[in-house]
Amino acid sequence: MAETTITHAAPFARYSLRARTPQALEQVTGLKLPRKINNARGDVICLGPDEWLALLPDGAKLNMGDGLPVSIADISYRQIGIVIEGPRAVELIAAGCPLDVARIPVGYATRTIFELVEIILWRQAETRIHIEVWRSFAPWLCEALQRSSVD
Amino acid sequence: MMRYSAFSLFAQALKKHQDWPEFWPDAAPKPAYDAIIVGAGGHGLGAAYYLAKKYGIRNVAVIEKGWLGGGNTGRNTTIIRSNYLYDESAHLYDHAVKLWDGLSQDLNFNVMYSKRGVMMLAHNVHDIQSFKRHIHANRLNGVDNEWLTPEQAKAYCPPLNISPDARYPVLGAALQRRGGTARHDSVAWGYARAASGLGVDIIQNCAVTGIRRGSDGAVQGVETTRGYIAAKKVGVSAAGNTSVIMDMAGLRFPLESYPLQALVSEPVKPVFPCVVMSNTVHAYMSQSDKGELVIGAGTDQYVSYSQRGALHIIEHTLAAITEIFPFTARMRMLRSWGGIVDVTPDRSPILGKTPVPGLYVNCGWGTGGFKATPGAGDLLAYTMAHDAPHRINAPFTLERFRTGRLIDEAAAAAVAH
Amino acid sequence: MFLIHCPYCDEKRPENEFAYAGEAHIARPADPSALDDKDWESYLYIRANPRGRHHERWRHIHGCGRFFNAVRDTVSDKFESTYKAGEPRK
Numbered sequence: 001m002a003e004t005t006i007t008h009a010a011p012f013a014r015y016s017l018r019a020r021t022p023q024a025l026e027q028v029t030g031l032k033l034p035r036k037i038n039n040a041r042g043d044v045i046c047l048g049p050d051e052w053l054a055l056l057p058d059g060a061k062l063n064m065g066d067g068l069p070v071s072i073a074d075i076s077y078r079q080i081g082i083v084i085e086g087p088r089a090v091e092l093i094a095a096g097c098p099l100d101v102a103r104i105p106v107g108y109a110t111r112t113i114f115e116l117v118e119i120i121l122w123r124q125a126e127t128r129i130h131i132e133v134w135r136s137f138a139p140w141l142c143e144a145l146q147r148s149s150v151d
Numbered sequence: 152m153m154r155y156s157a158f159s160l161f162a163q164a165l166k167k168h169q170d171w172p173e174f175w176p177d178a179a180p181k182p183a184y185d186a187i188i189v190g191a192g193g194h195g196l197g198a199a200y201y202l203a204k205k206y207g208i209r210n211v212a213v214i215e216k217g218w219l220g221g222g223n224t225g226r227n228t229t230i231i232r233s234n235y236l237y238d239e240s241a242h243l244y245d246h247a248v249k250l251w252d253g254l255s256q257d258l259n260f261n262v263m264y265s266k267r268g269v270m271m272l273a274h275n276v277h278d279i280q281s282f283k284r285h286i287h288a289n290r291l292n293g294v295d296n297e298w299l300t301p302e303q304a305k306a307y308c309p310p311l312n313i314s315p316d317a318r319y320p321v322l323g324a325a326l327q328r329r330g331g332t333a334r335h336d337s338v339a340w341g342y343a344r345a346a347s348g349l350g351v352d353i354i355q356n357c358a359v360t361g362i363r364r365g366s367d368g369a370v371q372g373v374e375t376t377r378g379y380i381a382a383k384k385v386g387v388s389a390a391g392n393t394s395v396i397m398d399m400a401g402l403r404f405p406l407e408s409y410p411l412q413a414l415v416s417e418p419v420k421p422v423f424p425c426v427v428m429s430n431t432v433h434a435y436m437s438q439s440d441k442g443e444l445v446i447g448a449g450t451d452q453y454v455s456y457s458q459r460g461a462l463h464i465i466e467h468t469l470a471a472i473t474e475i476f477p478f479t480a481r482m483r484m485l486r487s488w489g490g491i492v493d494v495t496p497d498r499s500p501i502l503g504k505t506p507v508p509g510l511y512v513n514c515g516w517g518t519g520g521f522k523a524t525p526g527a528g529d530l531l532a533y534t535m536a537h538d539a540p541h542r543i544n545a546p547f548t549l550e551r552f553r554t555g556r557l558i559d560e561a562a563a564a565a566v567a568h
Numbered sequence: 569m570f571l572i573h574c575p576y577c578d579e580k581r582p583e584n585e586f587a588y589a590g591e592a593h594i595a596r597p598a599d600p601s602a603l604d605d606k607d608w609e610s611y612l613y614i615r616a617n618p619r620g621r622h623h624e625r626w627r628h629i630h631g632c633g634r635f636f637n638a639v640r641d642t643v644s645d646k647f648e649s650t651y652k653a654g655e656p657r658k
Contacts, residue, residue, distance in 0.1 A: 048632030
């Protein structure tokens with residue numbers, strides 16, 4: 001059986017996008033935003049009714065929309081990405097996440113928790129899950145994931 | 152009432168212990184009493200006992216919707232201490248600790264008060280400063296509390312890990328030696344038996360359904376599932392259900408009721424000599440005389456009357472317990488349960504008169520009412536007998552939420568206790 | 569652990585993702601200094617705390633981040649419904 005691996009994701013340019021309507025953000029940034037909460041479209045995840053997260057190629061710059069009723073913040077260094085890949089990826093996450101991870105469809109992405117740590121979980125493929133976690137929680141989370149992979 | 156003694160034990164032994172009388176008779180309600188206490192927990196039974204014993208009101212009934220001692224009296228972790236920060240609280244809780252001393256003799260019933268000491272662990276500079284402040288404040292109020300170095304703490308409680316490498320190192324501890332535990336059922340039974348012996352009626356399976364008031368607004372009696380019972384003085388000592396009963400008298404209270412859980416391990420030989428609390432790790436533990444490790448969890452976050460809590464709360468508690476006491480990691484937990492605690496905005500109780508003449512209240516003890524059982528009973532009885540609060544409970548009014556004179560002990564309740 | 573239906577995500581999600589935020593539909597007085605002590609006490613401290621239907625606020629803090637309202641039975645702990653903030657009391 002193929003091994004399930006836990007690795008650091010490549011660096012991203014991360015932007016937190018907030019506005020009352022997705023159209024306002026699309027006009028400013030030129031990005032296509034998903035409309036459905038907890039879904040990803042391309043590089044962008046819809047986290048809530050007024051909140052999106054863009055994971056763009058490292059170094060990408062966005063128009064920050066100065067003076068417009070939008071909030072676009074560069075959070076590239078606030079969090080890091082962890083990729084879990086392999087046939088048991090779902091099981092690994094289920095060890096600490098109260099969501100029914102096995103039933104989450106590909107393309108689903110949401111903010112949730114792992115034990116007591118807040119994460120963003122993105123199912124990119126049947127056997128690939130991308131996790132975003134705040135930098136200061138990352139060592140603990142990696143340790144917890146490693147241990148659950150040993151279990 | 153039979154007086155328990157070595158002689159009574161010997162006499163009963165000769166009869167092969169077949170002839171012990173019941174602790175108290177289960178009474179049926181009479182049409183009228185001089186005073187009624189709502190709620191047959193330790194606090195309510197204590198109030199009835201002191202009304203009859205100290206304040207000369209013997210025509211008293213205690214009415215209870217379930218069974219005696221089946222509410223929070225039977226659902227707590229039996230911790231006794233009085234090391235509270237503010238003067239008002241220190242006097243209130245220490246009044247109770249003074250009554251715990253000698254309670255077994257007073258009731259002629261062993262409540263198993265054990266002064267094994269309550270130790271609060273300091274894990275960081277903030278803890279040290281805060282505990283030392285408590286110690287100084289307590290001493291000014293005549294409440295014993297002392298600072299221990301890690302080595303002294305270890306000598307007092309050998310299972311403690313004082314290694315500086317620990318995840319939460321023990322930098323010292325505050326110890327109240329008069330603190331400890333008592334046997335919760337014995338407290339309820341002891342008060343019930345003694346009160347019953349003085350003529351108090353204890354009426355179980357009798358829920359209050361209404362409070363009848365006269366044209367002057369004063370209390371005339373209570374409607375119950377077993378009929379109307381008249382009384383000019385009604386004391387409500389109903390913990391988590393206080394809001395519901397006060398609503399019957401047209402009063403709205405600053406209370407919210409939350410589930411609070413506790414759990415015990417399988418019984419083991421004596422390994423844990425005192426009560427240890429850690430506010431930082433959010434855990435506390437003691438060992439009962441039966442050998443079970445008694446562990447208190449936190450409250451659930453939402454209002455509920457369900458008398459059960461969620462499993463993830465217990466999970467967090469056990470994670471904290473195994474963090475500071477790794478030896479518990481392989482023990483099995485035997486039972487867990489929940490009670491409904493009534494919490495006030497300032498985490499101090501409400502004990503005194505209400506705007507309705509003849510209606511008195513003892514509530515809002517939140518997560519830590521057991522320790523106050525004799526004191527709360529005595530002060531509720533005093534307030535009912537004199538229609539005025541004792542100077543100890545005078546600050547614990549309902550009006551303080553209007554005047555702003557709060558007694559903010561929220562820090563004392565960092566861990567449910 | 570509850571499974572709570574978030575009206576914004578339109579999904580049932582585990583209680584761990586939510587923070588309870590007290591009784592619902594308590595509006596902050598528009599002009600606090602015009603209130604007397606009794607009304608201010610009532611706003612700050614007095615709570616319904618009913619045995620039965622309870623209107624309460626929750627926040628999907630580890631999810632979409634939104635506050636919303638719920639009706640729950642405090643004896644059975646069963647949720648009757650949840651609805652978006654700003655919608656009328658159910």
